[in-house]
Amino acid sequence: MAWTWFHKLGSPPYAFSLAGRLTPWFAWPAAALIVAGLYGGLVLAPPDYQQHDAFRIVYVHAPSAWMSLMVYTILAISAAIGLIWRIKVSHAVAASCAPIGASFAVAALVTGSLWGRPMWGTYWEWDPRLTFELILLFFYLGYMALRSSIDDLMRADRASAVLAIVGFANVPIVHYSVEWWNSLHQTATVMKLAKPTMPPAMLIPLLMMLLGFTLLFFALLLLRVRGEILRRERTASWIREAVLI
Amino acid sequence: MNTSVLKLHATTCCAPQASALRAAQLVLQRDLTLAYRRRGQIIQPLVFFVLITTLFPFAVSPELARLREIAPAALWIGALLASLLALEFLFRDDAQDGTLEQYVLSGQSLTWLLFAKTVTHWLLTGLPLTLVTPLAAFSLGVAYPAMPAIGAAVAIGTAALSLLGAISAGLTLGVRRGGVLLTLLTLPLSLPILIFGARAAELAIKGASVAAPLYLLGAFAVLGVTLAPLAAAAAVRISLE
Amino acid sequence: MIEFFKMGGYAGYIWPSYVITLAIIVLNIVWARRSLQQARDEARRRLATSEHPP
Secondary structure, three states, X not given: OHHHHHHHHOOHHXXXXXXXXXXXXXXXXXXXXXXXXXXXXXXXXXXXXXXXXXXXXXXXXXXXXXXXXXXXXHHHHHHHHHHHHOOHHHHHHHHHHHHHHHHHHHHHHHHHHHHHHHHHOOOOOOOHHHHHHHHHHHHHHHHHHHHHHOOOHHHHHHHHHHHHHHHOOXXXXXXXXXXXXXXXXXXXXXXXXXXXXXXXXXXHHHHHHHHHHHHHHHHHHHHHHHHHHHHHOXXXXXXXXXXXX | OHHHHHHHHHHOOOOHHHHHHHHHHHHHHHHHHHHHHOHHHXXXXXXXXXXXXXXXXXXXXXXXXXXXXXXXXXXXXXXXXXXXXHHHXXXXXXXXXXXXXXXXXXXXXXXXXXXXXXXXXXXXXXXXXXHHHHHHHHHOOOOHHHHHHHHHHHHHHHHHXXXXXXXXXXXXXXXXXXXXXXXXXXXXXXXXXXXXXXXXXXXXXXXXXOHHHHHHHHHXXXXXXXXXXXXXXXXXXXXXX | OHHHHHHHHOHHHHHHHXXXXXXXXXXXXXXXXXXXXXXXXXXXXXXXXXXXXX
C-alpha cells in the first residue's frame, strides 16, 4: 500500500496537483504559528536572568539555524533518491530546497552575529559551529552555482546531487561541533527532550517558531516544486491543462 | 599515447587483481610521461606558491619577527591556492582527448583508475609543494626545527586536497570556463584542511606538539582516500554522459 | 511602550535580527511565487511553439 503512494508521488502530474492543493494547508498554519510565536517571544516571555532581553534573538536565530540544517538534509536525501532511482520529481524537490535553505543559513549567520556582539563581545569568531555553518552556506551556494552552470537540466540534476551528498557530511558536524570542540556557542537546550532547561513561558514561543518555520518551508517547497516539475516536463500533454487554466 | 589506453583494455582479459594493479601502473606511467612533456604546466603552481608567499613581506612588513607570526597563514593560503590552480589539469586534458571516456569503458574500476590518477597528480603537485615549503617558510622567518612538522602537514594536507578536489574536478568537467566554479566547489571541502594545517604550522613555530592537528589532517586524508574516488568516479560518469 | 522598544538596551541587536529574518521570509515567499510564475510562462511558450512550429 505504501509503495503505491510513493510511486504516485513520483508521477509528475500527480505531484504537481497534490503540491498545489496542499500549499494552503501549510501556509496558513505557518503564518499563525509565526505570528503567535513572535508575540510570545517578544512580549510574553520574561527576560532571561543572565542575558536579559538579548536572549529574545533566539526566537529568530534558532529557527533559522534549524531550517538551514533540516532543509539541507531534505535536499541531500531527495537528491540521493533522484540519483539512485532516477526520479525526476525527487530532483525537483532537491532543486527547490536550495534557495530556501541558503537564505535561512544567511539568516542564522546574521542573527547569530548580532547576538554574539552583546554576548561574546564580537560580531564574529572562528568558532567551530559558526565556521561550519558558513561552510554549509558555501555548499548551498556551490550547489546552486553548479546547477546553473550546466545547461542540460538532467545532467545538472545528477551532478549537483553528487555534490549535495558529499556536502551532507557537514550537517552532523555543525550540530555536534558544540560538543566535540570547546565552543563559545551554547550546547543544546531544546533537543534534550527529557528535561529542557528552559521554563515553559520561554520554551513554548520557541517551539511555535520552530514548527511555524518548518511548515513555512513546506509551503515554500510546494510552491517551488511545481515550477521545477514544469521545467522538467517538456511538452507532456498534462501540462496543457495545468498551465493554460 | 593511445597505446597505453589499448593496453588498459587488454588488462581486463587477464586475472582481475593482477590487471587492476597493472592498470594503475599504466595510468601512472602515462600521466608521468605526459607531465614530463608539459613540464611548464607542472611548474606553474609551484611558481605561483613561491610568488604568493613572497607577496606577504611586501604587504605586511619585512621584519622577520612579524613575518613569523603570519607565516602559517601565508604558507597555507599559498599552498591552497596553488593546489586549486593545479586541480584544473587533473582531468581536463584526458577529458578533452577522450582518454577519460576510455577509462570509463575499459572495464576496470573507474574508482581505482581515478585514484591512481589522483595519486600521480599529488606526486606532480603536492609533493613538489611540500619540498618547496621549507624554503618559503625560511624566507618568512621560520626556524629550522619547525620545518619537518610543517612539511608533514603540507604533505598530508595537499594529499587530502587532491583527493577531495578530484570530486569537484569531476563535477565541473563539462562546464565552460569551469575554473572559478571548481574553486568555489572545492573551497568548502578544503576549509577544514586549511584550518588544521595552519594550526599545525602555528604550533610547530611555537615549538609545541603538532600531534593533534596532524592527526586531524590525517583523518581527512584517510576520508579522502576511502570516499573521494567513489564520488569522483560518479561525478566523472555524470559529466561524460 | 517605549520600554518595550528599548528592549533593555539591546534594541540595536534585537530589532535588526527580527527585521532581517522577517525580510528573508518575505523574500522567500516572493521569490518562490515568481519562480513558479516564470516556469508557467516558459511552459506556455514551449506549448505555443510546439503547437505552431515556425
